[in-house]
Every structure is written in C-alpha cells, then in structure tokens.
Amino acid sequence: MDSLVVRLSPVLHLTRITHAVAAVGNVWFVLLWTRAVEADRSPQDTRIISEPLWTVLSAGAVLGVALFAFAMIVHDAYDERRDRTMSPDRPLASGAISHASAIAIATLSLLASVVAGAWLGDESLWIVCAVAAGVVIYHSAFRAVPSIGLVFIGLIYAGHMVSPNPRLGFMWPVVWAMTHALLVGLMAHRLADRRPALDGRALFVSGMGWGVWSMLLLSLGRLRTGSWWPEGVPPWTIGAQLLLIGVFAGVAWRKASRTRSRARSAEKVRRYGALWQPLYAVVWCLGAALWDEAMVLGVLAGIGFLTLTFLREIYSLIEQPVGYRR
Numbered sequence: 001m002d003s004l005v006v007r008l009s010p011v012l013h014l015t016r017i018t019h020a021v022a023a024v025g026n027v028w029f030v031l032l033w034t035r036a037v038e039a040d041r042s043p044q045d046t047r048i049i050s051e052p053l054w055t056v057l058s059a060g061a062v063l064g065v066a067l068f069a070f071a072m073i074v075h076d077a078y079d080e081r082r083d084r085t086m087s088p089d090r091p092l093a094s095g096a097i098s099h100a101s102a103i104a105i106a107t108l109s110l111l112a113s114v115v116a117g118a119w120l121g122d123e124s125l126w127i128v129c130a131v132a133a134g135v136v137i138y139h140s141a142f143r144a145v146p147s148i149g150l151v152f153i154g155l156i157y158a159g160h161m162v163s164p165n166p167r168l169g170f171m172w173p174v175v176w177a178m179t180h181a182l183l184v185g186l187m188a189h190r191l192a193d194r195r196p197a198l199d200g201r202a203l204f205v206s207g208m209g210w211g212v213w214s215m216l217l218l219s220l221g222r223l224r225t226g227s228w229w230p231e232g233v234p235p236w237t238i239g240a241q242l243l244l245i246g247v248f249a250g251v252a253w254r255k256a257s258r259t260r261s262r263a264r265s266a267e268k269v270r271r272y273g274a275l276w277q278p279l280y281a282v283v284w285c286l287g288a289a290l291w292d293e294a295m296v297l298g299v300l301a302g303i304g305f306l307t308l309t310f311l312r313e314i315y316s317l318i319e320q321p322v323g324y325r326r
Contacts, residue, residue, distance in 0.1 A: 011097070011105065016072045019271060021304030023064035025278030025297060026161040026177055031060050032285070032293040033173075034165045037232070041167045041224065046121035048165060057296075059116045060164055066112035067128060067160060071135045073106040078139040086192070087263045120164050127163040131156055146194070147202035150185045151209035154178035158217065170230055171221030173284050175214045176241060177277060182210055183245075184252075184273035191256055192266035230288075237287030241280060248276045275304050 034042050035049060035056070042048050048056055076083065076092050083093035091097040097105075110132055117128035134156050142149040158178040162168050186206070189198060196202075222228050229235075252272045256265035278301035285294035 011091075016271075017065070017069065018304070018308045019072070019274035020065045020068040021300065021307075022274035022277035023068040023160055024061050025064075025281050025300055025304075026157070026173075027060040027064040027164055028057060028297060028300065029173060029278075029281035029284065029293075030161060030164045030168055031056055032290070032296065033170060033288075034168065036290050036293060037230075037288065038165070038167075038169055041169050042165050043121040043123045043167060046124070046165070048120060056120075059119050063113050063116035063120070063124075063128065063163065064160070066109045066116065067131060067163075070106050070109040070113065070132060071156070073102055073109065074135050074139055077102065077106075078143065087267075117163060123166045124163050127159055127166050131159040131163060134159060144196070146189055146196065146198055147205035148209065150182050150189070150206050151213065153185045154182040154210065155213060157181040158213075167224070169221055169225040170233075171217045172229070172233075173281065175217050176280055178213070178217075179210065180245070180248075180273065180277065180280065182206070183249075184270060187249075187252065187256075187269045187273075188266040191269060192262050232289070233284070233287045237283060240283050240287070244276070244279055244283060248272065271308065275301065275308065278304065 031048060035053070039049050047059075076090060077099075080090075080092045083090040088094055092099070092102060113128050113132070114125065117125040134152070138149060138152045138156065142152045155178065157180075158174050161174050161177050168174070186198065198206075218228065252269045255268045255272060259265045259268060278297050281297045282294050282301065285291075285297060
C-alpha cells in the first residue's frame with residue numbers, strides 16, 4: 001500500500017485530487033437539481049433526465065475531476081519558477097514529475113472532461129471547452145492582476161458548475177460558489193503574500209466585478225424562471241449559507257495560523273475551501289426538501305473529508321517515517 005502511494009503521490013500532489021470534491025459537488029448538485037426540479041429546462045440533447053442516475057453522476061464525476069485536474073496542472077506549470085523558491089516540494093518544481101508526464105496527464109484530463117461533457121450534451125461540451133480556455137486565459141493574462149484575476153477564478157468555478165446544464169434556472173447556488181471561490185482566492189493570496197498585493201483599489205475593483213457578474217447571473221436566472229427566488233426554497237436557506245461561510249472562515253484561518261510557511265497556509269485555505277463547496281449544496285437541497293439529493297451530496301462531502309485525512313496521514317508517514325528508539 002505504501003509503495004503504491006509513493007508512486008502515485010506526485011500525481012496526487014500535481015492534480016490536487018483531494019480538492020476535486022468541490023468540482024464534483026458543484027456538478028452533482030446541478031445534475032441532481034435538474035432531475036428533481038428543472039427537468040423541463042435541461043438541454044434537449046442531454047442524457048441528464050433519461051439515463052439512470054448512477055451513469056449521470058459517474059459522467060459528472062469524470063467531468064468534475066478531469067477538468068479540475070487539468071486546471072491544477074496548468075496552474076503548477078505557470079507557477080513552476082515561483083514554486084522553486086516558495087514551494088520547492090511541488091511535483092514540477094522538485095522534479096518528481098517531468099514536464100512530459102505533466103503534459104500527458106493534462107492532455108488526458110482535458111480529453112476525459114471533453115468526452116464526459118459530450119456525453120451529457122452538446123451544450124455541456126461547449127461550456128467545458130470554454131472553461132478549459134478560461135483556465136489558460138487566466139494564467140496567461142490575469143493571474144498577475146489579482147483585482148481581475150480573482151473575479152475570473154470565480155467565473156471559472158461558475159462555468160464549471162453549470163457545465164452539465166447550461167440552461168439552469170436556479171442561479172443562486174452558482175453565484176454562491178463563485179463568491180466562495182473568490183473569497184478563498186482572496187484569503188490564499190494574502191496568506192501566500194503574493195505580488196502584487198491586494199490594496200484598497202484592487203479590492204474595490206474585485207468587489208465591483210463580483211457585483212456585476214452576480215447581478216448578470218441572477219438576472220439570467222430570473223429571465224429563465226420569472227422570479228428572483230424559487231418558491232420551493234425558504235429564505236432561511238440564505239441565513240444558513242451565511243453561517244456556513246462564517247464557520248469556514250474560522251476553520252480555515254485557524255488551520256492556516258498553525259503553519260509557519262505562508263505557502264502551506266494558503267494551500268490549507270484552498271484545501272478546506274474545496275471541501276466546503278459540497279456543504280453549500282447540501283443546504284440548498286435541504287432547503288428545497290430534496291432529502292435524497294442532500295444525502296448523496298452529504299456522503300460526497302464526508303468522503304472528501306475522510307480522503308483528505310487519510311491521504312495526509314499517509315503522506316506524513318512517507319515523508320517522516322516513524323522510527324524506533326533504542
């Protein structure tokens with residue numbers, strides 16, 4: 001078992017597979033919500049409604065994990081020079097994975113996400129391609145401009161989330177996922193002490209961008225459904241989500257404060273931020289009395305937390321083996 005983890009460890013680190021629970025949770029929420037509430041608004045050529053649930057969720061999992069892995073590999077490729085100084089243990093920076101292997105994994109991940117998107121429907125395929133292009137555009141043009149880049153990250157998460165059903169009407173969860181991604185990016189940027197720093201002007205621009213895109217997405221939802229808020233979801237759901245965000249901020253900051261390395265602190269914030277996304281989906285489903293859907297997403301969140309704990313323990317044993325005292 002240890003030898004297998006040792007061989008896979010660089011790949012797991014490169015793709016940040018434990019973070020992919022956020023992507024899968026968002027995709028699964030849209031699939032489950034579409035089947036339960038918005039079956040009449042799904043693309044005409046989609047299999048979301050007609051195929052068995054397990055096949056739909058499997059395709060969603062492949063789409064979520066593969067597209068997320070592609071984004072993480074692109075991120076590490078652009079950050080390799082910086083990682084040699086700030087995070088020398090990253091697979092590309094340390095040489096644990098060659099550039100050729102990274103390119104191969106990224107290509108296979110992108111192909112897998114495209115195939116899964118094509119299986120879900122033609123419109124899903126186009127959104128998957130747009131999100132993949134957005135990942136490259138962000139790292140090529142906007143990652144050095146945090147005031148715009150943070151909003152761009154949120155939009156990538158939003159696009160990723162709606163990829164299974166681009167005709168989704170309930171856009172509040174999409175805006176919430178975008179907001180969470182922006183806040184996580186903001187916290188990680190500050191903790192990692194990235195340059196350029198986020199000053200008041202940059203925060204104002206980010207806030208304006210977030211506000212404009214949030215209103216556009218919510219307006220799109222109103223155009224599709226005829227109302228700003230769905231009748232089947234009680235208002236207390238927003239209060240529960242705000243409470244959940246507060247809990248996340250407290251947990252993430254506490255975990256990050258225990259680490260001296262700025263890079264590791266930022267990584268912890270991103271890790272727990274990813275694990276938190278399915279919890280938002282659970283609350284949305286509970287608010288709409290979708291008990292089975294909430295249970296599925298809750299199990300996914302639990303698996304994410306258990307997997308993270310298990311892998312961290314295994315990594316610790318590999319990196320710092322337990323010795324025997326004489």
